Amino acid sequence: MASTVLQPSPALQPRFIPGQVIMTLGIAELIPQGRLHPAPYLHRHLCGDWGALDELDRRRNEAALKSGDRLFSSYPVAPGLTLWIITEGDRSVTTLMLPDEY
DSSP states (O other): OOOOOOOOOGGGSOOSOOOEEEEOHHHHHHTTTTSOOOHHHHHHHHTTOOBSOOHHHHHHHHHHHHHTOOEEEEEEEETTEEEEEEEOTTSSEEEEEOGGGO
């Protein structure tokens, strides 16, 4: 019987390198309160799951993967709490922030 090696789904593989990952003060305050665990959202961002974006913004992100422009994701975490993740066009920095910190 031949053995099968399972490979991760391509959708679960990071599609780009984030550079330095930083967070704003607002995000840093939510983590110890247990209101936000950002790692799964960062993983989604890196894998091209852009969260709650409309189709136009999704297409912009897909084009930006090729052109080297900025990447943006938005994730509703809880009622009244949304996480934005922005990766700079040169892929040097990825910032986790609250919308009102932009």
